[in-house]
Amino acid sequence: MAGSRRKDNWGFPRWGGYAGSREAVNVRICDRHNCNERGDCPAPKSPNSPDRWYFCQKHAAEYNKGWDYFEGLDKEEADKRARAEQQESAGYAEAQHYGWGGSGDGTRSKDEMRALEVLELDSDVEFEAVKKAWRAKAKEVHPDVRPGDEEAAKAFQAFQLAYEVLRAAEERREWKG
Template identity: 75%
Template sequence: MSRARRSLDWGFPRWRGYGSSREAATVRLCDRHGCEEPGDCPAPKSPNSKERWYFCQRHAAEYNQKWDYFEGLDKEEAAARAKSEQSENAGYAEAAHYGWAGSGDGSRSADEMRALDVLGLESDVDFEAIKKAWRAKAKEVHPDVKPGDEEAAKAFQAYSLAYEVLRQAEERRSWKG
């Protein structure tokens, strides 16, 4: 009785062949002069043109920074295009409340936004303003200033917790940056 010969690749794909060819993949470079990054972000060369530049992500963001979508259109055409864009994207606007983030520019977490609300601050304040607001509010309700006042003690704890959340977030940002 003849037994089938056992394979020597043991089921590991890296020991098998990689396919019929092993040519290098072509990568288009960024069209920005001197940039060596892959150019995988198409950007129109002019309004309503089919020709495209191909930039890396950084240069595409720089190119599109002051892009006017309605340039070259008269008022009626611009209004018609804006209306069609709005009607096509209406589903996204209706579902915006399902998003992860709350108010702000997306750079702060929900916990940070709640902490800012406790301190009565806007979402775009810097850490010095946070520290100043925390000190002012904490001085008003500090247990040494209002001994025996339960409401003041709870408010002091809330302000301290809010400040701690914002301080830790600021530390995380400074470590990353």
Template identity: 75%
Template sequence: MTRARRSTDWGFPRWRGYGSSREAVNVRICDRHGCNDAGDCPAPKSPNSPDRWYFCQRHAAEYNAGWDYFAGLDKEEAARREAEERTESAGYKESAHYGWAGSGDGSRSRDELRALEALGLEPDADFDAVRKAWRSRAKEVHPDVKPGDAEAATAFQTYQLAYEVLRAAEERREWKG
């Protein structure tokens, strides 16, 4: 006599394994001729039409680059529509002062992003690039190179502070990792 195996399911679907189903998944292919990527980005076939093309991200970006939202409208109608949409989205503009959705991937603080900007670097620059940029810029405005120049002294202090902020952040990352 074989014994029934006890289930760890407990009847709660969320405790079951993800992706354990065996049903076929429908994947829509990009509508662009010759593209075999998944077409998961809908795009309107014409203004005010429910018909949609389904493109991959690359072809959707290409399609939308040439899209004119105000095509076929006279100046007054286009201005009226633009004003309506600005009033509808005014809440999003109002929240911009909180600094949401700034540049970067979220791994750097606002101070780090300001420091990178002061050194003239991109938000995703690594610490070797930071060190090189700091050395080259600091050498140009060092007080020994330009004695008595107040503007150069201020720039040197800015570069020093930016480097210190980024160095401390790099040390914290190394310590955590």
């Protein structure tokens, strides 16, 4: 019995793995100075660079907080990049019905969000509230109420267009569902 060694995984449950070993596991520490948390969130050191920082979740969130994907691009280039990315991810649009339900979770288009901003509404508002807000705002600036006022006429057109966009989107949702 000189060659046998007592096993430490006897009984049930087996405390050690079936083929487990007891060697130390290398754990990467957060690259942030004086942080001893696990660094499992890679972040690029510079744009288009393969080099990465490895942060803990807290410091990764801090690193990404001020990130602007469209920084340094003019409006045309930013729109072009956004369209290209939408085109690349269009295959995922089929599976949208598997996502979280309800408004305000990415189910509204960019046009709908702009229309809600014009009407000064939240992104998760119901369509009845959209109708109410549109009627109230349109009454204030209607051309019959303010004849000859160009600013009021422009505001009325903006409210009207915003309502039309939201109404069409609501009709599409009702038709689908």
